[in-house]
Amino acid sequence: MIRRQSVLVIGGGSVGLAVAALLGSGDHAEALQVVLLEPRSIPKWDPKHIDLRVYALSRASQWMLQQIGAWHHISEARVSPYRRMRVWESSPISGLGSLDFDSADIGEPDLGHIVEDVLLREALLRRLEVLPNVELRLGLGLDKIEVGPRDVRVTTGNGEILSGNLLIAADGSDSRVRTLLGLSVSGASYDQKAIVAHVGTRKEHMETAWQRFLKTGPLAFLPLTDGRSSVVWSMSSQHADSLLEQSSKKFINQLEVASEGILGGVDSVSARVSFKLRVMHSRRYCCPRVALVGDAAHIVHPLAGQGMNMGFLDAVEIVDVIENALNRGEDPGDLRTLRRYERNRKGENLKMLLALDGLNRFFRFPGISLLRVAGLSVVNAASPVKRALMREALGLSK
Ligand SMILES: Cc1cc2nc3c(=O)[nH]c(=O)nc-3n(C[C@H](O)[C@H](O)[C@H](O)COP(=O)(O)OP(=O)(O)OC[C@H]3O[C@@H](n4cnc5c(N)ncnc54)[C@H](O)[C@@H]3O)c2cc1C
Structure with a gap:
């Protein structure tokens, strides 16, 4: 019998929802139990009203959303x-x-x-609702986190304790996970x-x-x-x-x-x-049993509409790394596994962050x-x- 690996996804912004959907519909879906925690309730898209928050999404993001079925x-x-x-x-x-x-x-x-924004989250949530191995815990946020040698335990806002082999923090720019684990940032x-x-x-x-x-x-x-x-x-x-x-x-x-x-x-x-x-980059994208994705790991200037696109590429990469580890019979929460994700994404994100930061400064600089x-x-x-x-x-x- 296969021992199921459990993954806690913290944060149901679009990046966290995409991570859960990729895990829940991927090649190893049956070997995974995914629990997603999000304090906000289900968004309701209004066909008569265009949401004030919109994103310019790239072809790579579109492909990922097609793969998920959203x-x-x-x-x-x-x-x-x-x-x-x-x-x-x-x-x-x-x-x-x-x-x-x-x-x-x-x-x-x-x-x-x-x-x-509302339509994107609604479409991702609709997909998650039909994936049998994904449990949505909406209206609940993470309060505390404790990392052990074989698992990670979190306490939710209502005092419930959940545990997993791996935690993916998609809890946005002011990430509570990042703060509680003392992962430092520059910016x-x-x-x-x-x-x-x-x-x-x-x-x-x-x-x-x-x-x-x-x-x-x-x-x-x-x-x-x-x-x-x-x-x-x-x-x-x-x-x-x-x-x-x-x-x-x-x-x-x-x-x-x-x-x-x-x-x-x-x-x-x-x-x-x-x-x-603001501009922000986490010095580490992972520590044992924990990986950061999306705005929890990096914030860029919105001048080229890239933040969400970068977060979706993080989502694809972390899921790829987890699936490859499972293929090899390795522990997906092991630091050596998570470092592969960090290596593949941190440099790419830094290049984009510096380019956007440079552009913003270049065009504001007087005299040239x-x-x-x-x-x-x-x-x-x-x-x-x-x-x-x-x-x-x-x-x-x-
Ligand atoms: C003005 C502006 C325009 C932009 N335009 C674009 C664009 O055109 N294209 C583009 O690609 N990007 C754009 N971006 C960037 C984009 O908005 C972000 O990169 C993206 O929203 C990040 O998504 P996320 O899921 O990582 O974080 P978020 O969307 O911030 O989601 C984080 C989630 O975590 C939840 N959460 C918080 N605390 C907890 C907790 N303790 N426990 C559990 N859950 C928690 C929150 O409720 C939230 O749902 C723009 C940004 C700005 C400011």
Whole structure:
């Protein structure tokens, strides 16, 4: 008889849900018992209302969601493909200082999809509900953790004790698991906030993601299915706080100036919310019997919409490492096993984190505007470089 390995997944954001779904539907599903703890209740997607939180998901993320069996639900409900992308900085020389990407140039139908947070979590939860070896414990969070030589025990918010051979921490940027285990991090606050809102514009978005780099921070317009765009506008925290207090009319005026009226002007704005921005990287992604995934391990600037995509790649890798260990009859919670996951993901995530951090600083740095304009124009003229960048962003570079 096979001895079942039990895995505790802490956190039911999209990354934790994806880990549980991959484990529960993979080759070793029968050899695993998965328990997922999440303090929030089941999200309910509203077909009449586009969630304010949306993500630009890459092709690699789409494939993972297809593998899990969740993409079908998402694409039937509502997704917005983006087929082109324009990145620009205000240029003193007309026609220069922009970079245009088109999915047709690499023979792909699109560059990715804009997906709503609530819909993504609902689709993943629907899959989990039908997987017999996954137990969902919603409304419950982890309070304490104790790591032993053969197992890991957690105490939930209601005093219940659960144990497993392995724990995967997907409990987000302020990870309680990471803190309780004393796993140190490096990073800093950007003293920036991102304002997020949906806006109606006079011109069509043409299924294009628009991104302007301003000295105060990047501003993006992501296309939505109802013709509006989701704005993600990063700026100093002080500026964001004052903009959030202003009337819709004043906010729209400032947004039109910041976007150079790229979509013919803005004529409506939804509710506005803001997110504090910081960069963080955990020095270790694992310790005996525990692995960190998603924002629990790394936080990046949202300027290229990569945080969730990176978390999904973590999910695929940790499950791959666990399944390979089971194939060899090894203990999946052993530190030597978990180090393989760390080796395969930490360097990749660090590269992305540094690139995004560098871009954010580069475009905010005063005095080198001409250099930036020239840089964007040179890349724009170099088709092979552009194609390589697009393949990288789609997760097709391997
Ligand atoms: C403005 C903005 C725009 C972004 N846009 C994009 C984008 O376009 N594309 C993209 O790829 N990424 C984007 N990101 C990044 C993305 O939001 C994150 O990387 C992603 O949400 C991380 O998912 P996660 O599941 O790791 O963490 P979270 O989504 O934070 O989930 C963590 C979960 O853990 C639970 N939890 C917390 N404490 C406990 C506990 N003690 N016990 C049990 N559970 C617990 C929480 O309730 C939560 O459900 C953006 C980020 C921001 C701020």
